[in-house]
Amino acid sequence: MENKLKILVVDDEVNLLKTLSDILRKNGYGVSVARNARAALETLGKDRFDIALIDVRMPRVDGVELLERIKEKHQGLEVIVMTAYGTIETAIRSTKLGAYAYMLKPLDIDEMLLNIQKIIKLKSLRKEAQFLQRQLMEEHGDKNIIGDSQSIRQVVKTIKKVSTSDSTVLTIGESGTGKEMVSDAIHYSSRRYAKPYVKINCAAFPENLLESELFGYEKGAFTGADKQKIGKFEVADGGTLFLDEIGDMPLAMQAKLLRVLEKGEFERLGGNKVIKVDVRFVAATNQNLELMLKEKRFRIDLFYRLNTVIINIPSLLERKEDIPLLIDHFIEKFSTEMNKRASRVTDAAMELIMLYPWPGNVRELANAIERATIFCEDSVIKPADLPPNVREGHVELPTVGTSGERTLEALEKRYITDMLRLTRGNKNEAARILGIHRETLYKKIKKFNIQINNNN
Ligand SMILES: Nc1ncnc2c1ncn2[C@@H]1O[C@H](COP(=O)(O)OP(=O)(O)OP(=O)(O)O)[C@@H](O)[C@H]1O
Ligand SMILES: [Mg+2]
Missing domain, CATH: 3.40.50.2300 (Response regulator)
Structure with missing residues (x-):
């Protein structure tokens, strides 16, 4: 007994x-x-x-x-x-x-x-x-963040430190560097792990919709508000709210967010009752916030409120030493998923991978390995199994057409359209690869009347 x-x-x-x-x-x-x-x-x-x-x-x-x-x-x-x-x-x-x-x-x-x-x-x-937390930690904790570079070790160290507190964290990194992963790891290793974990992409909503998503509204707050809606701040009460792409938040909304961050209180749209919530905020952006501050597109007071803890994730190009570990990790992951085993990457394939600049960072690498796992024969990943642009050693650029597109404007439109297709409609990424500002890209999309199809 x-x-x-x-x-x-x-x-x-x-x-x-x-x-x-x-x-x-x-x-x-x-x-x-x-x-x-x-x-x-x-x-x-x-x-x-x-x-x-x-x-x-x-x-x-x-x-x-x-x-x-x-x-x-x-x-x-x-x-x-x-x-x-x-x-x-x-x-x-x-x-x-x-x-x-x-x-x-x-x-x-x-x-x-x-x-x-x-x-x-x-x-x-x-x-x-306790069992549940262990399981969640296994799935989403910092152990899943692969990399042995100094910078990734620093990232993991910071996650561990901030997990024991409620401090606001801002993660900065290019697209595909793992910003959402960092947020996941923070939430699931914090004492809030069993409480709500809510994510919102600030770039995905036009301004007024973003506001009602975050704050919620009372019935009759505006035309079409036929019933009360509880916003993300309330849904996340007790837990963590991940504000993704915070650099894309309109200025007016930034001011309203600041009040919630500082006081933990707000009103629903069309309501006058002050609602208090206990929310831990984690934000992320791939924008250059310092530049945005200079150009007055990001509020300095909000920036100060967010920068208590900043986690910088360098691009994969800046930490190429992590690539072999990541490859092993993704081979393992996709092999299990596909029930097909790739066990080795040939030296020639490895050389191509190490030479390629990976503008889409870890996400692009993961996609390339997934593809290679599908294509490879005899469990060996060879150069031919890699995506053509990796194989050919350049960032995939659209080819310029020959028929009738002789004006500079026509070429520009074509180039932008192709880039948007290449990035699956991701304007941030397209702007970055094109080397132009997001706003400039927006203007050009409008000017050329470019249709964006997210599915191709
Ligand atoms: N260090 C890492 N170890 C293992 N997987 C990683 C790592 N970094 C990123 N990934 C994987 O790469 C993909 C992209 O990561 P994530 O969505 O967190 O990036 P992100 O920075 O939020 O990108 P975006 O700015 O495009 O939203 C995910 O599938 C994630 O699991
Ligand atoms: Mg993300």
């Missing part, structure tokens, strides 16, 4: 000790007794107990003081306090000190047994939660 639940009963009344321990034993529990606090602490030091039943009135060290010492030293132990002289003060003090329950003597045995049952249930729930 190794995993019998173990209960320690502490009371200076010998009769009660005997009656109570008989009943508990009959109910299948393992029982030890102690007649004073000192003996109790001694017994607790020798063996592992699950529950302690403690009398308040005892000579020398009383039950409340004993409770205090137990909570310092034996965290997993749940305590039920018993007393013949019920005062509200002792009851409140015991609860504050972490007692599970407070019971009056003469004891109602059924109630005592019920309390014990409840503690057992509580303990098993706690164990389940």
